[in-house]
Amino acid sequence: MNIAVAANGAFTKYLYVMLTSLLEHNTGQNEICSIYLLSADMKEEQAEIIKKLVETYGAGFHFIRMDMEKFPKELPSNELITVETYFRLALPDLLPLELERTLYLDADMVVLKSLHELYETDFEGKSFVVCKDGTAVSAEHTANAKLFADLRGKENFQYFNAGVMLFNLKKLRNTCNFAYFMEQALAHKEELVFHDQDLLNYLFWNDVKHVDAAKFNLAARTAYNIGYRASWVKEHTAVLHYAGPKPWRHKEVRYELERFWWEYAKKTPFYTELLEDMVLPEISTGYMDRLFRQLKQENDELRKIVDQCMNLLKGRM
Numbered sequence: 001m002n003i004a005v006a007a008n009g010a011f012t013k014y015l016y017v018m019l020t021s022l023l024e025h026n027t028g029q030n031e032i033c034s035i036y037l038l039s040a041d042m043k044e045e046q047a048e049i050i051k052k053l054v055e056t057y058g059a060g061f062h063f064i065r066m067d068m069e070k071f072p073k074e075l076p077s078n079e080l081i082t083v084e085t086y087f088r089l090a091l092p093d094l095l096p097l098e099l100e101r102t103l104y105l106d107a108d109m110v111v112l113k114s115l116h117e118l119y120e121t122d123f124e125g126k127s128f129v130v131c132k133d134g135t136a137v138s139a140e141h142t143a144n145a146k147l148f149a150d151l152r153g154k155e156n157f158q159y160f161n162a163g164v165m166l167f168n169l170k171k172l173r174n175t176c177n178f179a180y181f182m183e184q185a186l187a188h189k190e191e192l193v194f195h196d197q198d199l200l201n202y203l204f205w206n207d208v209k210h211v212d213a214a215k216f217n218l219a220a221r222t223a224y225n226i227g228y229r230a231s232w233v234k235e236h237t238a239v240l241h242y243a244g245p246k247p248w249r250h251k252e253v254r255y256e257l258e259r260f261w262w263e264y265a266k267k268t269p270f271y272t273e274l275l276e277d278m279v280l281p282e283i284s285t286g287y288m289d290r291l292f293r294q295l296k297q298e299n300d301e302l303r304k305i306v307d308q309c310m311n312l313l314k315g316r317m
Contacts, residue, residue, distance in 0.1 A: 007039055024264070090181075141194065181196075221255065
């Protein structure tokens, strides 16, 4: 298997956790051949740390330095969705010609099982193998986004998440290139909310093969909200995706499925640092204290309302 990832220097620790989980479950018989890391600002010493991790598991490592001059400054991006998300669009141009497929993975996830089944999926003539985005945010987005106004009525239109994508490089090289993607991104820049994910859905909605999202790209918060607990995820899921809230941000820690991320974080040399990054902001900001005070106040107000209702009912009896 050939795996592609993209990250900036600030995301090195989180990428390390994801790759640790990936390599733990994908060596041996279903051995990963190579990891291709795309980055523009990652320092050489940071890339070397990733390289040592990958080579420890017997896989090859290739660091591809991205040229930011090739990415128009007008491309939509923000603090949460950075320009690195567009890097995957360059994979057909950048990866060796002998590669006919590659699996792209976001860094904000953990891999819990072998991905060999996913990697060997038959494209059936499609450009990508993807998973439906099952988050409430995306459902609302596709229901209202101007970009998808003409697609909402299509029988086969199903918005997919771009965090896990199997690229049919052989086909893509014959149909489009990075320049085409940039041209389309600029043409639709006012309509792109989730940036290149929106663009990929707009361009390829009818040229993708869908596989089971609960197995290969399960959004952690969504999973917890619909009742998938840790035991279910451990048995059924190969890729757990922390799309949205991140398990390493103290303000966003809410549900038990974050434990999987921390289990792999514990295996990395960044474990103590990651814990400090999460705990120290809480100490300095008092966020949890304010949150509990707010919840107590809301609870007290609700109790007063309930008491008033009960008194009214007693008065009628």
